Amino acid sequence: MHIHVLGAAAGGGFPQWNCNCPNCDGLRKGTIKAKRRTQSSICVSSDGINWVLFNTSPDVLQQIQEFPPLQPGRAIRDSGIAGIILIDAQIDHTTGLLMLREGQVKREIYCTDMVYQDLTTGNPLLNILGHYCGINHHQIPTDGSSSFEVPGAPGLRFTAVALKSAAPPYSPHRNDPHPGDTIGVLIEETSTGKKCWYSPGLGEIEPHLPALMQQADCIMVDGTFWTNTEMIDMGLMTKTARSIGHNPQSGPGGMIEVLDAYPQARRVLIHINNTNPILREDSAERTELDRHGIEVAYDGMDIIL
Template identity: 35%
Template sequence: MLLQVLGTAADAGRWYIVNATPDIGDQIEDTPALHPGPGARQTPVAGVVLTDAELDHTLGVARLREADGVELVATAPVREALLAGPRLGAVLGPYTELLWRELGTAPLPLGPELEAAAVPIAAKRPRYAAGTGDDDPHWVVALVLREPSTGKTLVYGPALAAWPQALQEAAEAADCVIVDGTFWDEDEPVRTGISTRTASGMGHLPIDGSAGTAHRLTGLPARCLYTHLNNTNPLTDPDDDRHKQLADRGLEVAADGMVIEL
C-alpha cells in the first residue's frame, strides 16, 4: 500500500501532496478537497513534495500536466536525476511549467501555514540513476512538516534505508510520525521470493527485529503509524495478529483515506 500524505492547507483551499504515484489521478478523484475548479485548469493542488527520485513516487507528476504550472519541491540530487533520467522537464515542458524549489535541512515555507525540512537518510539511487552522482544522503530524505502558527509537527519517511540520529531527534520532537513499513522483518523479501536481497538491502528497514524500527518508535510521545506496506507484509491483513503486537507498543498501521489532524 502506498499512502499519500497530505499536508495542512498552505493557504485557503490549497494543498501539497507528498510524492506522486502513477495512480495519483485516482487518488485525487477519491479526495474531494483536491477536486479541480471552480475555474478552468484550476486546481487546489499547490505542489508536490518529493522524498526521493524512485519511479513509484514520481511518475504521477505527469498526470498533473494539465495544470498551468506544477510546483515540485525536491532535493538537488532528486531534481537532477528526474531531469536527466526520465527527462521530466523536456517531456512535460510542452504541456505545463515545472516550478522547482530546493528542499534542504532548513525549513522551507510552502505557504503561510506550512513549512518543510528534509532529514537526509541515504544515498540510494533509483535504478535509472545508478552510477550517477556521489554518496549524497539527500537522495532519500524524510520530511519534517511543521505548522508555524501552532508548532505542530509531522515526520514522514516512506523509504528508510537507515535511521540517523537526526531522524530520531525529529521523531522525538514530533506530534505524529509516519514511516516506512514496507517489510515486517529483514528476511521477508527473500522468504517470499520477491528478491534475493534482504529488506534493508532493498533500502527499507524492517519493522520487527533488532534492526527494526518498532523499538525506535515505542514510547515516543508522538502518534506513530506505518505506511508504504509491500503486498508481502502480513500487516496488509487487518486480522493478522501482528497488528495487536504493534498496538501493544502504541503503534498503528495507516489506512487509505485516513485523515490525521494535529
C-alpha cells in the same frame, strides 16, 4: 494541520498486479480481512483549502478523485494542490507527474538537486513536463539547518534532511549514493506548532534523526516490510529489506523498537509492501502493532493535529 493519506502501499500497490502472494491472492478472493491500497502519497494543509502533495504516485488521478478538497472547483481549470514535494526520484513516487501535465500553470516542484538530476537525465519526467505545463523547480536544502515554505500553502513550514538510501536504477549515480537521493521531512504548522515527521523510505535511524522525531506529534515512517528477509523467504528477491533501504518492523533495531521510544507521538506506518502481514487486519503481526500503539496507514486516513 490536516494530513490526508492518499495512498498507503509501496510500489505496485495492494494487490500488486502480477503478485499471487498470500496477501494479494487472499484479497482478490476475499479470503483475508484487508483493504486495497494505492501507492504511497500524502497531502497536508493548514487551512483545508491549499494543499502540499508529497510525491505523485502512478495512482494520483484516482487519489485526487477520491479526495474532493484537491479539486475545489473555483474556476474552469483549478486544483487545490499548491506545490509538490518529492521525497525521492523513485518511479512509484514520481510517475504521477505525467498525469498532472494538463493546463498552462507551471507545477511548483520541490526536490533536492539529486532528485532533480535523476528526473532530468536518467528518467527525464521534468523535461517532458516542459513540453506541457512546465515546472518551477525549488531546491530543497537537506542539512536540516534551514526550513522552507510553499507560498501557495500558508501556515506550513518544512525542514528536510538527507537519509541514507540508494538512487533509482535509472539514476546516473545508482552505485554512488549522494546526500539528497532520499529525504525525510519535518512538517510544522506555524500557528499551532504541531509537527509531523514523514519518511516513507527509512532504512536506518541515523544520528541526526532522533532529535527530529522527538519533536513530532505524529511520526509517519517506513512500513514496507515486517522482517528483514521477507522477500528472500518468499523467493521474490535475493536482497534483505535493509539492503534496499527499508528498516523492517520486527527484530532488534526494527521499527517497533524505534517507535517505542516516542510515546508522545501518534505513530503510523506507511509505504507498506503487498507481502507484509500487517496488511491483514486480524494477523498476529497486526495484533503486535496494536499492543505497541502503532497504526497502519490506509487510503483515505485523516490525521488532524
